[in-house]
Amino acid sequence: MSQVFDIDSVVLDIEGTTSATGFVVDVLYPYSRSRFGALLAERGGDPEVVRAVAQVRELIAEPDADDARVEKALNAWLDEDRKATPLKTLQGLIWSEGFARGDLVSHFYDDVLPALRAWHAAGVRLHVYSSGSVAAQRAWFRSSPEGDLLPLVEGLYDTENAGPKQEADSYRTIATALGLAATPERVLFLSDRPGELDAARAAGWHTVGVRRPGEPYYEQGVGDHAQAGAFDEITIMRSTA
Incomplete structure (x- = not known):
């Protein structure tokens, strides 16, 4: 079932969400x-x-x-x-x-890049929040199988510039950086980890738990968060109000 959200910004986890944990x-x-x-x-x-x-x-x-x-x-x-x-x-x-x-080329699930391109084209701001460093994130998106994806991504956040991923204050820090501290409900966070989803929701964000078979958190589930098996199950409708 498709999940529909009216938001301005999407913040992406990498491992288990956009990309296979096994590759990492x-x-x-x-x-x-x-x-x-x-x-x-x-x-x-x-x-x-x-x-x-x-x-x-x-x-x-x-x-x-x-x-x-x-x-x-x-x-x-x-x-x-x-x-x-x-x-x-x-x-x-x-x-x-x-x-x-050229020793390494990053991995993305097949459903991810079409969704990111469509969201970006629709004016949705895309950001990354990963436990991997900003330098690693930048290299990851620059070296995809389909070339440099950095132009799609506006902001990169890690545990050093935002804080631990299971603490709500980290998500508040990112919302402030996005200029959405007063309207955190305009942000959607995608992750496979329940603790991260809980922290983002505590900061006022929308959340979707991404559940992909074979990933470490698949069997655990995502609690009472909305969930999707792929990015094409997520629909973003930006209001103009």
């Missing part, structure tokens, strides 16, 4: 794991790397941790699928290089 876990995670050491050695003076390494040391409570210890912590967090901000920052840098070199 089976392709991107091993790619980053194999390159953490080289990144720390070769780009250790880059401001983003310096900041991320300092955050790792703080999280493990080892202010003098060397590169080998930092890499060990990163790999442990990867094994746990922990959404640690410095892990996501460093993965983003590695993936950006991989996409730029």
Whole structure:
């Protein structure tokens, strides 16, 4: 059954929503794991790397941790699928290089790109909110199987510039950035994770739980949120009032 919404902005999760979690876990995670050491050695003076390494040391409570210890912590967090901000920052840098070199091409479900193009053409503002870093998001959309999709996307948000994805205040922060703090009901959030959907709804947003067979949260369901199995089950009607 189609879900119909009168909104101005759509905010998209990536893993399990626009794209297969399996691709991230089976392709991107091993790619980053194999390159953490080289990144720390070769780009250790880059401001983003310096900041991320300092955050790792703080999280493990080892202010003098060397590169080998930092890499060990990163790999442990990867094994746990922990959404640690410095892990996501460093993965983003590695993936950006991989996409730029052509080593990597991102994945999107077949129903996603036609919907995004149609919504964008209708004047709907599209944004991304992912636990993956903004750098990783930018590389992901720039390196799709159908070329550069960044022109479709207006804003990119992660756990560093917005906050944790299961906290309502993070969604309020994004609504403020979108100029919709006073009218959060003009925003629709699409995600496969119930906790994220709950937080977005608590901030006044519309929500749709995207349930795709084979994804980690498929069996769990999306609680009492509206749900869709694909983007073509979501209809957006923008009012002109």
